[in-house]
Amino acid sequence: xxxxxxxxxxxxFLFVGxxxxxxxxxxxxxxxxxxxxxxxxxxxxxMTVVQRIVGNSSITSGYIAEHTNYTGVNTATKQQVGGxxxxxxxxxxxxxxxDIRTKAEAQQRVGYxxxxxxxxxxxxxxxxxxFGDIPYKQxxxxxxxxxxxxxxxxxYTEIQKLLDAGIQKCDQASTAASRPANDDLIFKGDxxxxxxxxxxxxxxxxxxxxxxxxxxxxxxxxxxxxNSFAANENFTVTGYQSNPENANPISNSFMTASTIVIAxxxxxxxxxxxxxxxxVLADPRAPIWFTKIGGKVVTPPTSRANTDVTLNGTLYxxxxxxxxxxxxxxxxxxxxxxxxxxxxxxxxGDRAKANVxxxxxxxxxxxxxxxxxxxxxLTTAQINAYLARPKVMPGADKLTLKDIITxxxxxxxxxxxxxxxxxxxxxxxxxLNDPDGTAKRIPYPVDEIARNxxxxxxxxxxxxxxxxxxxxxxxx
Numbered sequence: 153x154x155x156x157x158x159x160x161x162x163x164x165f166l167f168v169g170x171x172x173x174x175x176x177x178x179x180x181x182x183x184x185x186x187x188x189x190x191x192x193x194x195x196x197x198x199m200t201v202v203q204r205i206v207g208n209s210s211i212t213s214g215y216i217a218e219h220t221n222y223t224g225v226n227t228a229t230k231q232q233v234g235g236x237x238x239x240x241x242x243x244x245x246x247x248x249x250x251d252i253r254t255k256a257e258a259q260q261r262v263g264y265x266x267x268x269x270x271x272x273x274x275x276x277x278x279x280x281x282x283f284g285d286i287p288y289k290q291x292x293x294x295x296x297x298x299x300x301x302x303x304x305x306x307x308y309t310e311i312q313k314l315l316d317a318g319i320q321k322c323d324q325a326s327t328a329a330s331r332p333a334n335d336d337l338i339f340k341g342d343x344x345x346x347x348x349x350x351x352x353x354x355x356x357x358x359x360x361x362x363x364x365x366x367x368x369x370x371x372x373x374x375x376x377x378x379n380s381f382a383a384n385e386n387f388t389v390t391g392y393q394s395n396p397e398n399a400n401p402i403s404n405s406f407m408t409a410s411t412i413v414i415a416x417x418x419x420x421x422x423x424x425x426x427x428x429x430x431x432v433l434a435d436p437r438a439p440i441w442f443t444k445i446g447g448k449v450v451t452p453p454t455s456r457a458n459t460d461v462t463l464n465g466t467l468y469x470x471x472x473x474x475x476x477x478x479x480x481x482x483x484x485x486x487x488x489x490x491x492x493x494x495x496x497x498x499x500x501g502d503r504a505k506a507n508v509x510x511x512x513x514x515x516x517x518x519x520x521x522x523x524x525x526x527x528x529x530l531t532t533a534q535i536n537a538y539l540a541r542p543k544v545m546p547g548a549d550k551l552t553l554k555d556i557i558t559x560x561x562x563x564x565x566x567x568x569x570x571x572x573x574x575x576x577x578x579x580x581x582x583x584l585n586d587p588d589g590t591a592k593r594i595p596y597p598v599d600e601i602a603r604n605x606x607x608x609x610x611x612x613x614x615x616x617x618x619x620x621x622x623x624x625x626x627x628x
Contacts, residue, residue, distance in 0.1 A: 190255055190264050191335035197248035197268075198337050201275050202389050204241035206483065206570070207401030209282060211412065214569030216591055217561070217576050218417025218584050220471060221452050223460050239597050242279045243291055246272055250292050263331025263343055266321035270350045273314035274483075277357060280307040281574055282594045284623050285608070298604045304624055311357055315350045322347035338389060349387045352380035352484050356571075359492045360578060360625050362499065370496035377489050377496075383516070387484035392477060399477035402567055403524075406474035411461055413468040414442055416451050416585050418565050421558050424583075425543045436538050437521045440528040441565065443470045472525070473566050479524035481567055487516040488571065491560040498553060507548035510556055514539060517563040524566065557581045577626040590628055592621035 188196075214220040249268040256264035279286050288307060290299035302310075322343040325331040332341040339345045355376035361369045381387075392400045396408070406412050422435045432438050432449050442449045449469045452458075460467040463475060473479065490513035497506035518535045522528040539545050546555065557579050564572035576582045576590060584590055596611045615621060622628070 195337045200245045203401045205238045208237045210402050210569050213573035217573040218415040219569045221413050221415040223411050245275050262321050263325030266318045269314045269318035273311045280304050284593045300606045315354050318350045348380045351376045366499050370499040373496045381486040389481040394477050400479045403474050403477050410463045414451050436534045476524045494556050503548040554581045577628045580627040591616045
């Protein structure tokens with residue numbers, strides 16, 4: 153059985169959201185949210201996306217993209233296929249945002265409706281890039297128990313429409329009464345930042361289509377980036393606490409069951425910018441990212457390895473960023489947009505601008521490499537020394553797409569493995585070592601296949617490795 157499944161299943165059991173008890177009540181009785189006022193629905197809906205979808209999908213994606221590995225899982229656990237927390241929670245969240253939009257429009261509180269549009273688009277992007285075709289148009293209709301599946305290409309069109317609508321509504325939310333305040337757990341009702349987030353998501357989704365139309369999507373991405381984040385502006389969840397009930401969901405899963413270890417993919421990527429005789433610890437990020445075994449970074453075999461259940465590891469190196477429950481959780485950042493800008497400029501043939509954006513992305517990524525532990529932040533001297541390496545900054549005439557994508561893949565190691573997995577499939581430029589290959593997408597939950605006659609009936613943990621499962625925007 154392909155190893156993608158058992159991590160997905162384990163993740164569903166391990167995450168304990170913010171708070172899990174509240175979200176469990178939401179699952180069992182949707183009236184708890186839909187009958188509540190806007191200032192109650194919004195934070196619950198936002199955290200459904202962040203805790204249950206992003207939280208569950210990130211470690212699974214990191215495993216497939218070979219940022220991390222998961223050790224010591226037995227055959228019985230591998231076969232416990234079912235649940236599909238991101239799937240179930242994704243459609244719950246979409247329903248909640250539909251309710252928010254309806255209530256907001258009735259109450260003339262357009263700021264809430266803007267957030268509903270943007271968060272619906274973000275939720276759809278997570279689902280479609282994980283699963284491919286998904287039910288959307290009929291899934292929100294009352295009484296439809298077996299919704300039809302919409303094509304992934306059509307979902308992409310819907311995402312852009314939702315983001316456009318959200319941007320327009322952000323401009324209309326001109327009064328304090330029209331928008332949320334502290335009940336918006338992400339931006340506290342700052343509609344300027346929500347608008348910039350929408351533009352940033354547009355850039356990400358345009359760039360995802362680089363294999364569909366390289367030139368047009370590059371220009372579209374650049375236009376969107378021009379309207380999005382400035383330096384130090386990000387779509388990031390903060391305010392996590394050290395208790396499990398209100399913790400960063402990805403860190404909390406590791407603290408609960410610390411069998412996650414470093415994989416070969418991230419080490420190989422980092423070493424590709426070093427000299428052949430250098431250890432990965434010569435990368436200034438490695439000492440603050442990885443625990444050491446006997447003074448070295450040790451990764452397990454790609455296949456199932458012995459269990460290593462201690463936080464600091466006795467057999468294999470562990471990811472240090474997962475050892476802090478209060479870590480902020482980035483969802484979309486200025487740094488990512490600079491990497492997208494570099495790629496887009498390279499596709500358009502402007503090497504000088506590509507190189508400028510690439511350097512800005514690298515400087516920002518290095519500066520952000522210790523967001524989970526400010527005391528370990530790299531100094532300016534360390535950053536400059538790394539950028540002085542010829543393999544890191546080869547110059548405008550020698551800069552390649554592989555350089556950009558590999559550094560972006562390294563940057564995504566900190567809590568953003570979903571996007572690393574997307575770039576792995578989109579570009580086929582990251583060197584991975586899994587003998588099973590790379591899953592083209594995540595299989596649909598078995599209970600969805602069983603209950604919905606419209607669901608693809610041939611989707612399982614084996615068929616997702618087949619060429620037919622490749623998403624329309626991907627090379628891999």
